[in-house]
Amino acid sequence: MLMAVAGIAAAQQPEPLDPEVARLVRAVAEAKTPEEAAKGLTKLFKGADRKKLERLKLVKEDGVAIRAAWAEIASGGFPRKGKQPELGAIQRVDTNAAARFLGFVEGRLAVHIPRWWEEGVRDSFDGGDGRLFAGEPTESDPPQLPAEKVIKVEKGVSKLRWGSDTLVLPPDVLESLRQPRIVSACVTRDTWLLVGCSIAQVSYPLICVDRRSGKTKWRSTVCGESVDAFTSGPSWHCVSVCCNGDRVFVFGLEGFTAYIEVFDANTGRNILRFASHYLAEGR
Numbered sequence: 001m002l003m004a005v006a007g008i009a010a011a012q013q014p015e016p017l018d019p020e021v022a023r024l025v026r027a028v029a030e031a032k033t034p035e036e037a038a039k040g041l042t043k044l045f046k047g048a049d050r051k052k053l054e055r056l057k058l059v060k061e062d063g064v065a066i067r068a069a070w071a072e073i074a075s076g077g078f079p080r081k082g083k084q085p086e087l088g089a090i091q092r093v094d095t096n097a098a099a100r101f102l103g104f105v106e107g108r109l110a111v112h113i114p115r116w117w118e119e120g121v122r123d124s125f126d127g128g129d130g131r132l133f134a135g136e137p138t139e140s141d142p143p144q145l146p147a148e149k150v151i152k153v154e155k156g157v158s159k160l161r162w163g164s165d166t167l168v169l170p171p172d173v174l175e176s177l178r179q180p181r182i183v184s185a186c187v188t189r190d191t192w193l194l195v196g197c198s199i200a201q202v203s204y205p206l207i208c209v210d211r212r213s214g215k216t217k218w219r220s221t222v223c224g225e226s227v228d229a230f231t232s233g234p235s236w237h238c239v240s241v242c243c244n245g246d247r248v249f250v251f252g253l254e255g256f257t258a259y260i261e262v263f264d265a266n267t268g269r270n271i272l273r274f275a276s277h278y279l280a281e282g283r
Contacts, residue, residue: 014058029061034202034223037273038280041067050075062108066260066274069104070132073097078126084135090125093132098122109262109272111244113251116140120238120253133256134276142238142251147181147196160185160194167192167209170216176205186241186248191217191265193248199237202279206241206250206261208268218268224252224259224275247271 024044031037048071056068076097084090098121106113116137123135151160158169162185177183177196186193190211197204208217237254248263262272
């Protein structure tokens with residue numbers, strides 16, 4: 001019996017990565033900029049077959065594993081017809097393939113995925129040249145509002161109102177959330193977590209403000225780059241921030257790109273970056 005159990009455990013161990021593949025995985029996970037990540041991703045996923053994608057889904061580096069799961073969606077084909085304002089007729093992904101990806105992400109990150117982000121993944125479509133474009137949320141609205149609707153000046157004091165909570169904005173935070181900005185917030189027992197972004201913005205700030213002192217606790221940068229597929233016409237940027245234990249999650253959809261970034265709730269240190277595509281990867 002012990003031998004049988006040992007045999008099963010051995011069979012479940014993934015095959016060692018090729019040294020060059022392992023180097024690229026580390027390079028992507030340790031990248032400090034989208035350009036660095038794109039360089040490694042381009043090499044890592046070039047010509048990747050289903051076997052390689054399955055293996056990459058097992059690596060400990062979450063961002064790489066999720067990118068492999070994203071690439072795997074296309075293997076289910078594009079059986080659903082649809083329309084997109086900028087592109088016209090499109091072919092959407094198989095819903096079961098999208099559901100498997102979403103299940104993989106929830107299981108891997110132990111987080112509840114926002115419904116609007118699920119809709120964007122579910123309505124992903126063939127972007128041509130082996131590219132998979134994320135869709136737009138069509139049924140659910142992300143928890144975001146224009147800055148002018150949530151930031152008000154009262155007797156010379158700038159305040160942000162989010163639901164029933166109010167934050168007197170420190171000057172540095174006010175500057176980061178000025179128009180044209182879309183604001184999303186998460187209020188925890190001890191902190192305010194704020195993001196402010198524009199529709200066609202490459203990167204933007206994530207700010208943590210201490211609720212007791214009203215001072216900025218830490219500031220980090222969300223790098224979720226847009227595909228920038230179009231230079232004119234309608235566009236969108238949907239974003240939300242949430243806290244789960246000691247981790248802060250930012251979910252976004254912009255310019256046919258889906259992204260997730262995770263940060264340490266105490267320090268703001270980035271833990272994970274996933275984007276379905278980076279500008280530097282080319283079109």
